[in-house]
Amino acid sequence: MIFTSSIIEYKNPISKFIIMGKNNSGKIFYKNMGGDFSYFLKSNSYDGLVLLNKSDFPVEIYIDKDKILFNENSNKNYSNSSTFNYLRKKYGDNSSSIYITNSTIKKDNLARLVEDKYRGCSKNLSNLLYEKNVISISVKKNNLRKINIPSIFKNNLNRQCDGCILGCFDKKSHEKENLFSIKNSYNDYDLEKLNKIKTRLDEYGIDIYGLSKSIEFSYKYLNHIYKFENLNIDQLDNITKKIVSDKKDEIYSDLACGRKYLEKKYKIKSLSDKKRKNIPKDYLKIIDSAGMCLFATNPKDLSNIVNTINELSNLNYSIDDVKNLIKEIGKLESSLN
Template structure:
């Protein structure tokens, strides 16, 4: 059974539903779905993949968000309709509040995180938010998580902002308890050893970019930005401002490159230029139209991906099919189709 939290942002009604695993998620209208994988929440090393989607687009990211969704008791969060005014949703297990977000509407991730920790009188929160790019309808706006992880550049960040949903806030809760804790610990050690054989590492350090993983993979965006002819320092600068405003850095780099070539000019003040793009996006939009853009749709993944491991870890063959089945059984106490 999966536990689904439906939040209607228009009438502010909240409903929790239990649904059989085989039943489809309601993707009607412009519903925006956050999905945590079945084994998230227990503290499995390297298991953190979050899926965010609507009926046409899918985006996935490692982060700490999926883990704390499950620790709050939810496999899915579904946001329906749109609010008339900016809101954020605070989830503390069964206590769900939809709160006004006008005071954080124009803020970036770090400022929002600081403000909400104070407002909610809790330092232990996990947030997903949209930045200035999203609220100004930039097509390649992202949803931003802790440590600059993000997803949703193909329309989902914009959709979240269109719903006037500035942020989703999860109270950090204790890990879920696996069915067979001793066996679980054994398998967790096995996974850790196969990823990197060093038992001095803190897999659960808050500063790790992905929950339960110490690899902190290099940001591939910098290389992609450089492929548009920017040097390393310029690429880092583009990436920094993209994170600040909540937009995809590679699409931004491509647009800046087109602008420079079209008008045969250099950009002196990148921050000022990006602000201009955001504030006059209709004018600048043609710079960012990508050819042959393929919107990703939800598709069946392999068994390891379904459980919630990232592709990079799966390439390390961290678990055989038989071991995956045992891991599922010792956590959930039952077999699920993977």
């Protein structure tokens, strides 16, 4: 597995890292990791990390300048806060960490790779680390590289992620609506229960937004199996208790694996990812290869993508340059598989 920055050489901090790997059949795949940790790695001059083979025992990776240590993991409590406190005590406050949690141990597809307790990314990335027997990666803050913050970063009032340069092109800055969002109809009792639910899920380490979509999908298409009376706050409280249980039933393990898993298992066609399906695949490849978030640009407009790349990198790519880059990416993908 490889952690790498984008193929475009930014003069400024990037908005995400690309994680590449090879599955058991030898096929190359890649996923994205955004947020502060990618920004932090870049600012400390770490452009990539290659993990070969699987550790014989659970290991913590600690990076200090050009020194890399593989320490045996002694943490037995994989809740979010316990793991964070354990790593801070071991490696000090002058460090930043990504780590797995109980959701990963339970092999949930919606498990989050958590960064410093408060942020995380899904897409099954924590499970990729767990397959290598890597429990955490911690980096000491050395400030090895000067970061020139571009004006586009400073002036954008619509940023949601602290590590993102551009913010969201077509999303509002408020929280994405989901089952675990605050409703106007909630009273003090509801708000207190909602807070307990979100704390429970954060401690477990699962993607709350993804779980919301999974529950909504099950309620709409699979309620002959799940038999949810409704999706009110008391019902959500009951569902999430079963999700984080050490001995949860198979149907709740399925919920924790996400909507796409349920669609495939039960052979149900829904309208999921309708927006993404309307985006040309080549444009998605360019956005990913440039290290940009899908929502940082207009993914259906190649000229907007090119302009965004140029504004970020202080370079001057033309549309033809990017079209040629798309061809090169295609050749590279063909040579790897």
